[in-house]
Amino acid sequence: MLYTIRKFRVFMVVAAILIISTYLYIDKPYSNYDINHIKEIDNKKIEEIKDYYFKNINISNDNNKYIKVKKIFIKKNQTLGLILGKLNISTPRLILKKFKSNCLYKLNVKDEIIIKLINKKLVSIKRKNKNIECLYESNNNKITKITKTKNNFKEQLVFFNNISNSFYNSAIKSGLSPNEIMLFADIFGWDIDFSLDIRKGDSFGVVLERIYSNGKKYDKSTIKYAVFKNKNKIIEAFRYNNKYYNKKGTPLEKQFLKAPIDFYRISSHFNRKRLHPIFKSVRPHLGTDYAAPKGTPVYSTGDGIIIHKGRKGGYGKAVIIKHGNIYTTLYGHLSKYHKRIRAGKRIKQKQIIGYVGSTGYATGPHVHYEFRVRGVHKNSLKIKFKKRKKLSKKNINKLKKIHQTNINKYTWLRKNYIK
Ligand SMILES: [Zn+2]
Numbered sequence: 001m002l003y004t005i006r007k008f009r010v011f012m013v014v015a016a017i018l019i020i021s022t023y024l025y026i027d028k029p030y031s032n033y034d035i036n037h038i039k040e041i042d043n044k045k046i047e048e049i050k051d052y053y054f055k056n057i058n059i060s061n062d063n064n065k066y067i068k069v070k071k072i073f074i075k076k077n078q079t080l081g082l083i084l085g086k087l088n089i090s091t092p093r094l095i096l097k098k099f100k101s102n103c104l105y106k107l108n109v110k111d112e113i114i115i116k117l118i119n120k121k122l123v124s125i126k127r128k129n130k131n132i133e134c135l136y137e138s139n140n141n142k143i144t145k146i147t148k149t150k151n152n153f154k155e156q157l158v159f160f161n162n163i164s165n166s167f168y169n170s171a172i173k174s175g176l177s178p179n180e181i182m183l184f185a186d187i188f189g190w191d192i193d194f195s196l197d198i199r200k201g202d203s204f205g206v207v208l209e210r211i212y213s214n215g216k217k218y219d220k221s222t223i224k225y226a227v228f229k230n231k232n233k234i235i236e237a238f239r240y241n242n243k244y245y246n247k248k249g250t251p252l253e254k255q256f257l258k259a260p261i262d263f264y265r266i267s268s269h270f271n272r273k274r275l276h277p278i279f280k281s282v283r284p285h286l287g288t289d290y291a292a293p294k295g296t297p298v299y300s301t302g303d304g305i306i307i308h309k310g311r312k313g314g315y316g317k318a319v320i321i322k323h324g325n326i327y328t329t330l331y332g333h334l335s336k337y338h339k340r341i342r343a344g345k346r347i348k349q350k351q352i353i354g355y356v357g358s359t360g361y362a363t364g365p366h367v368h369y370e371f372r373v374r375g376v377h378k379n380s381l382k383i384k385f386k387k388r389k390k391l392s393k394k395n396i397n398k399l400k401k402i403h404q405t406n407i408n409k410y411t412w413l414r415k416n417y418i419k
Contacts, residue, residue, distance in 0.1 A: 068117040074107050089122050103134035103145045152213045160205040160417040167194050180221050187237045187244050188228050189325020190254050203229045205413035229418045240399040249391030257301040260369050267291035270379035286377035287370035294365040296356040300347045309343050316360025319353045332368035
């Protein structure tokens with residue numbers, strides 16, 4: 001007997017050790033963490049409103065009463081009269097009158113209508129959407145309107161993680177939404193190429209604000225502060241006037257040169273409906289042409305990474321450069337490339353990438369220059385790049401003041417996760 005108890009005890013101890021060690025070594029995501037308290041983030045998606053018609057949601061017998069509730073979502077060109085007519089119910093006169101508090105007179109698409117009938121007689125009609133609730137009751141022939149108060153609220157959260165292989169996966173595990181990951185990548189995209197530069201041991205931290213405006217689902221996030229450790233280099237970003245700066249007030253976003261060459265004449269503007277000079281048909285011209293003598297040096301208009309060097313159809317000899325996370329520039333019709341240009345290589349602003357020529361479909365020597373934002377062609381001459389200089393002493397102090405209340409969180413993040 002004693003032997004069995006001892007054996008049982010040993011078994012219990014071993015089991016306890018196993019459970020504890022599994023718990024400790026399990027890959028716990030560093031997610032949903034707030035410095036002061038751990039908060040559950042509701043990922044439940046708000047049920048999509050389905051577009052159905054005349055759905056019975058409840059039929060019951062109560063004290064010999066036959067109760068029927070019908071739920072309808074309003075479609076285009078539907079009126080209450082039309083809906084009630086289909087149910088063989090005559091529309092109460094009050095509803096048909098136009099007066100200020102008659103919130104059943106005009107309906108919006110996707111409004112929810114709940115019709116209650118007892119023994120086939122109309123009892124009530126309710127109209128619901130995210131802003132109002134409106135009720136008609138037949139017993140007193142009255143319409144009551146309740147305007148919902150919008151309960152917008154903000155929540156500040158901290159996310160962080162070590163990066164094992166992919167930045168995206170680690171960011172998702174930390175609890176960031178895909179949208180928030182994009183915001184983060186846009187901030188650091190000027191200094192880090194998220195597909196090439198990530199190394200084991202890199203880590204990141206974000207302090208962000210989620211704004212909830214309808215029910216529980218947050219629909220907007222703002223990154224207040226972000227820190228990224230990449231190849232032992234630490235970059236911090238503080239939000240100030242909708243832009244991001246480091247501690248010294250230097251903007252993280254880099255600027256572009258107006259043109260890829262020094263002395264030029266614009267021979268063709270950006271035009272979505274241009275008649276092509278060679279093909280004589282309407283073909284959009286999604287760039288700007290800078291005419292210059294053959295051999296004139298062509299510069300990169302910004303810091304970036306070369307993602308293409310080579311012949312590219314009508315563009316002839318072309319170079320494409322990726323700048324930060326969202327911009328790319330293209331330089332076409334080059335006569336030759338600069339000897340140090342290779343795909344995958346980092347390049348500085350105003351570094352020579354090649355020389356003016358007329359390779360591909362070109363009528364004379366010129367550079368065809370394209371500017372794309374998230375893959376979409378933009379007229380580079382119309383984009384206003386505000387000169388973003390280093391912040392003045394006064395503005396640096398303002399920045400510091402804005403972030404003062406969060407300083408302990410930033411310090412905590414850096415101390416614990418950005419080592
Ligand atoms: Zn062109």
